[in-house]
Amino acid sequence: MTSSPATPSPATPTASLATGQRSLGVPADAADAPGTAPGPAPRFPLWPPLTGGCPVTSTDSVAYPVEVDYAYDELPADFFATAGSRPRGHERWAPLLPPLYAPGLAEGGTPLLPLETLPLEGGVWVKDESRNPTWSHKDRLNRVTVSAAVGVGAAGVVVASSGNHGASAAAYAARAGLRCAVVTSVDVPPAVDAFLRAYGATVLPVPTEERWPLLRRVVERAGYHPVSNLTPAAHTGHAFGPEGYKTIAYEIFAELGLAPGSVFVPTGYGEMLFGVWKGFTELARYGLVDRVPRMYACEPAAGGPLAAAVRAGVPAAHVSPGPTAAYAIDCAVGGYRGVVAVRESGGGALLVSDAEMAAARDELARGGVWGEVSAAAGVAGVRQLARGGWAVEGPVVCVSTSSGFKDRDLLAVPATGAVDPGDWAGVERRLRG
Amino acid sequence: MTSSPATPSPATPTASLATGQRSLGVPADAADAPGTAPGPAPRFPLWPPLTGGCPVTSTDSVAYPVEVDYAYDELPADFFATAGSRPRGHERWAPLLPPLYAPGLAEGGTPLLPLETLPLEGGVWVKDESRNPTWSHKDRLNRVTVSAAVGVGAAGVVVASSGNHGASAAAYAARAGLRCAVVTSVDVPPAVDAFLRAYGATVLPVPTEERWPLLRRVVERAGYHPVSNLTPAAHTGHAFGPEGYKTIAYEIFAELGLAPGSVFVPTGYGEMLFGVWKGFTELARYGLVDRVPRMYACEPAAGGPLAAAVRAGVPAAHVSPGPTAAYAIDCAVGGYRGVVAVRESGGGALLVSDAEMAAARDELARGGVWGEVSAAAGVAGVRQLARGGWAVEGPVVCVSTSSGFKDRDLLAVPATGAVDPGDWAGVERRLRG
Numbered sequence: 001m002t003s004s005p006a007t008p009s010p011a012t013p014t015a016s017l018a019t020g021q022r023s024l025g026v027p028a029d030a031a032d033a034p035g036t037a038p039g040p041a042p043r044f045p046l047w048p049p050l051t052g053g054c055p056v057t058s059t060d061s062v063a064y065p066v067e068v069d070y071a072y073d074e075l076p077a078d079f080f081a082t083a084g085s086r087p088r089g090h091e092r093w094a095p096l097l098p099p100l101y102a103p104g105l106a107e108g109g110t111p112l113l114p115l116e117t118l119p120l121e122g123g124v125w126v127k128d129e130s131r132n133p134t135w136s137h138k139d140r141l142n143r144v145t146v147s148a149a150v151g152v153g154a155a156g157v158v159v160a161s162s163g164n165h166g167a168s169a170a171a172y173a174a175r176a177g178l179r180c181a182v183v184t185s186v187d188v189p190p191a192v193d194a195f196l197r198a199y200g201a202t203v204l205p206v207p208t209e210e211r212w213p214l215l216r217r218v219v220e221r222a223g224y225h226p227v228s229n230l231t232p233a234a235h236t237g238h239a240f241g242p243e244g245y246k247t248i249a250y251e252i253f254a255e256l257g258l259a260p261g262s263v264f265v266p267t268g269y270g271e272m273l274f275g276v277w278k279g280f281t282e283l284a285r286y287g288l289v290d291r292v293p294r295m296y297a298c299e300p301a302a303g304g305p306l307a308a309a310v311r312a313g314v315p316a317a318h319v320s321p322g323p324t325a326a327y328a329i330d331c332a333v334g335g336y337r338g339v340v341a342v343r344e345s346g347g348g349a350l351l352v353s354d355a356e357m358a359a360a361r362d363e364l365a366r367g368g369v370w371g372e373v374s375a376a377a378g379v380a381g382v383r384q385l386a387r388g389g390w391a392v393e394g395p396v397v398c399v400s401t402s403s404g405f406k407d408r409d410l411l412a413v414p415a416t417g418a419v420d421p422g423d424w425a426g427v428e429r430r431l432r433g
Numbered sequence: 434m435t436s437s438p439a440t441p442s443p444a445t446p447t448a449s450l451a452t453g454q455r456s457l458g459v460p461a462d463a464a465d466a467p468g469t470a471p472g473p474a475p476r477f478p479l480w481p482p483l484t485g486g487c488p489v490t491s492t493d494s495v496a497y498p499v500e501v502d503y504a505y506d507e508l509p510a511d512f513f514a515t516a517g518s519r520p521r522g523h524e525r526w527a528p529l530l531p532p533l534y535a536p537g538l539a540e541g542g543t544p545l546l547p548l549e550t551l552p553l554e555g556g557v558w559v560k561d562e563s564r565n566p567t568w569s570h571k572d573r574l575n576r577v578t579v580s581a582a583v584g585v586g587a588a589g590v591v592v593a594s595s596g597n598h599g600a601s602a603a604a605y606a607a608r609a610g611l612r613c614a615v616v617t618s619v620d621v622p623p624a625v626d627a628f629l630r631a632y633g634a635t636v637l638p639v640p641t642e643e644r645w646p647l648l649r650r651v652v653e654r655a656g657y658h659p660v661s662n663l664t665p666a667a668h669t670g671h672a673f674g675p676e677g678y679k680t681i682a683y684e685i686f687a688e689l690g691l692a693p694g695s696v697f698v699p700t701g702y703g704e705m706l707f708g709v710w711k712g713f714t715e716l717a718r719y720g721l722v723d724r725v726p727r728m729y730a731c732e733p734a735a736g737g738p739l740a741a742a743v744r745a746g747v748p749a750a751h752v753s754p755g756p757t758a759a760y761a762i763d764c765a766v767g768g769y770r771g772v773v774a775v776r777e778s779g780g781g782a783l784l785v786s787d788a789e790m791a792a793a794r795d796e797l798a799r800g801g802v803w804g805e806v807s808a809a810a811g812v813a814g815v816r817q818l819a820r821g822g823w824a825v826e827g828p829v830v831c832v833s834t835s836s837g838f839k840d841r842d843l844l845a846v847p848a849t850g851a852v853d854p855g856d857w858a859g860v861e862r863r864l865r866g
Binding site: 084088089109111172179191199202203207214222362366404411417428 | 517521522538539542544546561565567568605607608612619621623624626627628632635637639643646647650651654655795802837843846848850851852860861863864866
């Protein structure tokens with residue numbers, strides 16, 4: 001199959017240079033014949049987005065994702081140098097993103113804050129993704145996936161999520177005038193339920209094992225566009241979604257003027273890990289950075305399908321996660337994108353314990369950045385390597401994904417008891433901690 | 434008293450042009466003699482901040498606030514034109530702010546989003562303040578007030594708050610390495626309690642009437658610097674705090690290239706209302722804008738001390754608020770700053786009902802911006818004027834102060850019931866809403 005030019009549309013604020021979709025999967029004949037150089041990656045037109053993964057290379061056990069390709073040579077030479085003069089949000093980077101048909105909410109543009117409690121060569125920075133429109137990194141993805149839904153003329157979007165992803169999809173769908181269905185688990189926290197419904201989403205709580213089948217049914221019978229994963233055989237996610245995460249790399253480069261040595265990413269399905277890595281490979285292609293950072297996946301030790309896949313040398317793995325408070329990155333199924341990012345960048349797949357994440361969350365909060373426990377997995381990963389005496393290539397960037405309000409166990413802590421205002425000695429004891 | 438130059442310090446990232454404090458209160462002799470032109474405003478050195486209000490003009494019934502004055506003539510001519518090239522956060526505007534001794538969290542820089550459901554001449558924009566470090570506008574103030582605490586060498590900061598203000602003070606104090614005590618009411622919501630403690634603050638829940646006396650005791654006995662109001666006779670708040678809100682005006686100007694016709698602000702003590710107004714008067718002083726927007730205070734109809742003061746033609750009023758869900762702006766005591774902003778700008782003091790705020794909150798959320806109910810008071814105010822046939826001078830900016838997670842009644846709504854995934858007709862009914 002050959003590449004196909006993107007359909008131009010007057011709704012696109014700036015022309016996208018997206019040209020088509022390209023499989024990340026190795027062609028079957030190359031995989032079957034060891035020693036044979038892999039052939040060219042299968043290519044497909046840009047539309048429709050291949051939400052079920054690559055139809056050529058996927059197997060019964062692995063759904064290989066596709067990625068978006070661009071007419072890279074057509075980018076204006078001063079594109080990155082002039083970024084600051086363009087409007088904020090994904091618009092700023094539109095040529096290197098799929099077409100932005102859905103209206104934006106000024107997603108991205110989050111700050112890079114110094115983490116001074118962790119002194120490493122070159123410095124450690126926290127990319128605070130809680131500063132997004134729905135207070136998590138997921139907005140970068142959903143601007144793109146909801147745009148895909150508008151692009152295919154879908155009646156609505158559907159997402160399986162009990163947290164950040166669902167709320168973000170609901171917000172972008174609302175702004176675009178699309179319906180949104182969020183398939184949640186039956187134990188969805190009340191605050192998340194309220195969050196989803198505020199944007200007008202239809203919440204569909206079902207037992208966990210029924211989530212993906214119901215999502216598929218809403219796609220097939222109601223014509224909704226899936227903006228989360230559709231495939232049971234490993235994770236492919238949305239074909240366009242990870243492109244939205246490339247903007248994290250662009251922003252880090254714009255702020256630091258270079259590529260960091262390492263980037264530590266709280267990792268569930270590995271979509272952000274891949275997107276950030278891809279963004280840096282693009283900057284390297286244009287000669288703007290002289291290296292691509294080592295990408296470190298930071299998964300909960302209770303699960304860790306990406307680490308399992310890397311260990312076993314396979315494209316994706318299934319695991320049976322134990323209990324963890326890091327519900328936002330608690331996944332049983334991995335995907336190939338994360339493996340590519342870790343392998344190609346010379347990074348690593350780290351497993352961090354709940355205790356390590358809780359300690360990192362407290363460290364961040366005492367520096368003024370309060371994230372949910374999973375958001376601190378990146379800082380937990382750096383600390384783990386540093387403690388083990390491993391070299392960490394600096395400067396280091398840790399992505400902090402979301403605000404502390406999202407934690408499920410937020411209200412499990414006993415409330416502070418009243419103090420007697422007349423008892424100064426008692427007040428003083430409290431002040432001393 | 435004459436002006437005194439600010440003490441320069443190597444800790445200040447960019448030199449502040451602050452020269453002293455100037456009373457907003459009318460000198461007593463002018464007030465006593467109707468028809469007499471008021472004399473020059475009393476002036477004081479920049480340090481220490483006059484947290485108890487103006488010691489010359491205040492009376493038993495009104496504590497007049499002071500404001501910070503600057504060596505305006507010393508500002509580089511291209512200061513506003515080159516803003517985008519300077520680091521984000523209050524650093525960008527340091528010369529026109531009190532000295533920034535406390536480290537920042539990249540406060541401000543929030544987006545201006547079009548509100549397309551409310552078509553008025555010139556357009557309506559929402560300034561989404563939930564995109565701040567602790568997800569409310571209060572971060573703009575606390576960067577400045579915690580800097581004042583560092584500047585005076587205080588042992589810590591103390592704040593009376595059961596919400597955004599306290600959490601923001603706690604975050605900035607933590608980053609600056611200062612202790613923080615938050616005097617809350619005994620019915621502080623558990624999520625807010627957790628929010629405050631995450632940053633390491635000492636939470637002191639006491640009965641409402643004991644809040645200010647206890648705050649004063651912590652100031653006097655423990656040497657903590659007060660970053661919220663200290664005066665029982667009307668509200669003065671912190672002397673430096675409202676300066677932080679001026680950056681909202683600078684940002685609106687930077688984005689729109691002009692001054693809007695009107696700005697609608699959810700209003701409690703009127704500190705933000707005053708700060709935004711003052712920022713525009715500075716832009717007008719430099720000839721960058723040809724008008725100062727009409728400033729509209731939007732208070733809960735259940736209370737409204739500012740509207741009461743404007744109606745009665747007095748500097749500040751006390752009211753007995755009824756019940757309202759807009760707890761963040763539910764005040765019994767007003768302050769003179771808000772009266773100045775409304776009067777000098779030719780704006781108005783509006784009272785919006787809980788139903789109007791709830792409708793505006795839903796309107797905002799359906800456009801992808803989920804705020805707490807008080808955050809929607811600005812949009813509720815515009816709608817009220819438009820519905821009443823009043824002219825609203827455009828372009829219009831409504832400040833949305835904080836995220837929907839902060840609402841007290843968030844969990845009062847019954848949770849969504851589970852759906853039977855096998856019953857497609859039932860799922861379809863839910864999808865149709």
